[in-house]
Amino acid sequence: QVQLVQSGAEVKTPGSSLKVSCKASGGIFRNHINWVRQAPGQGLEWMGRIIPILGKGDYAQKFQGRFTFTADKSTNTAYLELSSLRSEDTALYLCATDISGYIYWGQGTQVTVSS
């Protein structure tokens, strides 16, 4: 059974860093893992993706710089690392993958950045 399970909600202070995890099961780790953001009151934004077996990230232009995608093949877990957090990083972060076009979603991780 294909499943993506994300880490729990986080509250962070401005300037700190954060790592959100997305654990894959069901033999899907050879597929790319996408990261999607929804800021408060906004729509869904594709942040980019990583192909875990290659460890290579493909970033949407807006998310180049403070955002890093990594993956641990030994645990089938993908990570979204956010550095120098700002209040505008407050959002719901989602991972997703597709197998033969069928898209599977993680449950989402709420990140709140506040002093």
Next chain:
Amino acid sequence: EIVLTQSPGTLSLSPGERATLTCRASQSVGSNFLAWHQHKPGQAPRLLFYGASSRATGIPDRFSASGSGTDFTLTINRLEPEDFAVYYCQQYGSSPFTFGPGTKVEIK
């Protein structure tokens, strides 16, 4: 980058009515890799259709989708109370994968 435009922005309807949502791409979507997602606040999106018109597992047949190339449509017949949500189209045929701005289907 493929830009997706959805219309209308908001659809105000009553339960039992039909909703017709459109998604237009700025260029042809590769392999018709166009998906429709239903999204409710605080939840993960729910895949409705993939590959433009293939219904996802568990999606009622009152939902239907069609289209190819640059023009796509999602239709919801006989709206149920649980159908009131925001609907996004997404293309995942070429990077960067992009979402439309969404159509909010609200209760009239």
